[in-house]
């Protein structure tokens with residue numbers, strides 16, 4: 001029996017770990033599960049050197065993906081409060097398994113968001129993928145939290161007179177990926193700006209935010225910086241240790257993880273100044 005504590009992360013298979021979270025305990029789930037696309041952590045592409053990418057990454061065979069999704073998502077359903085929401089990121093390849101699991105488990109789909117990032121991997125014989133899907137779902141449509149003016153007041157406008165509030169609430173989000181040149185990284189990570197947007201619209205200070213698939217720990221880190229509580233799981237030891245170090249030391253970027261040298265000693269208060277998002 002493991003006692004799951006808030007503001008803690010665990011080096012566990014989330015399907016096992018979530019069993020120790022009480023029913024209706026979590027306010028918000030933001031997660032980016034493996035996509036079952038035979039992903040390799042060290043694979044290089046034209047704009048990324050692999051030497052600072054931490055090895056590991058637990059991928060799921062395609063034929064097991066639906067069952068895997070049902071297993072983690074049924075735990076997610078159980079631990080989520082009636083007032084809560086869940087955001088699940090997915091590539092297009094196995095999106096149908098995610099959508100079918102959402103329906104099969106009784107989640108209600110609120111929005112199907114498209115996250116468009118600046119550019120994808122160049123392809124010769126097909127179009128370049130430069131988006132992810134993000135499924136915004138809940139258990140109770142009437143009770144879920146949503147704060148429509150969390151980021152812009154109703155009358156805020158840009159220089160062209162377009163409503164910033166309206167623009168921000170469209171379901172296509174253009175947010176740049178973060179490139180961490182010179183810092184240690186895990187192979188995929190959600191930009192802090194994306195997580196911030198979700199947190200501000202659908203949670204309050206003091207809420208409990210869960211990420212069953214932590215990777216580098218981005219969701220927990222940004223939740224902490226916005227005064228939310230966090231719980232998370234990561235099955236790969238090195239990724240877990242990387243996320244734990246970032247959280248324990250309030251350190252967004254780390255130059256040399258193996259030698260435990262500090263990139264800087266800035267606190268989370270300065271988190272957003274450290275981001276290289278445009």
Ligand SMILES: C[S@@+](CC[C@H](N)C(=O)[O-])C[C@H]1O[C@@H](n2cnc3c(N)ncnc32)[C@H](O)[C@@H]1O
Nearest residue numbers: 013014032057058189190213215216218234235
């Ligand atoms: C797409 S990545 C998440 C990236 C993360 N959102 C970030 O911003 O860094 C998925 C992560 O889930 C982990 N993972 C795969 N299966 C898992 C399981 N059963 N339990 C916990 N973590 C798992 C992988 O090792 C990988 O780090």
